[in-house]
Amino acid sequence: MDEESSVDDAVVDVNGTPITIGSNVRYINTNSIGEITDIKTDDEGTWALLDTTELYYRVDTLQITDKKASAGKEYTISEEEMKERIKKQAEDIQSSTLEEVFQATGGG
Template sequence: MDEEVSTVDINGAPITIGSNVRYINTDTIGEITDIKTDDEGTWALLNTTELYYRVDTLQITDKKASAGKQYAVSEEDMKERIKEQAEAAQSSTLEEVFQATGGG
């Protein structure tokens, strides 16, 4: 769609392509990359989910979507985690792993 649709969020604030919004049902945050209108209403496409949301479920926000939690794990920490998991696996018996419960 070449023309930009003029619309507002749940609070009446103007929404345009490039606006940062929050989907009120799940707190998903993203930037609007497209707006379209059809017989069912006006929809905005969020860059973080690549899904369209009805604009009456969106709220303008100052927050920006993050790229996810990023952290570094040292080689020593990783070796320790692997060692702990290996020890835990060796101490388990097949009966504990395949314990059946319920009717039968």
């Protein structure tokens, strides 16, 4: 019985899996992924600090994951890719007519 009470005192995720500093977790409301760098408890519950967002989350909203944050690499694009995107947007805007704009907004 003593083991059960010590397990109850452990910091656990939404599924009951133990969480420690260094654990990789996913915030279940936004799918943010990060590594826990701090854990603290106050009157409102137990909180874990994610390195990627630099925010504290209640541990009952976190889930242990094997995935690791990409440190922003997934959003990195080259200068050439950015120029192409801007060119494409400009072409799309030029091909739009004023009539199409009014139809999309429901005006008549």
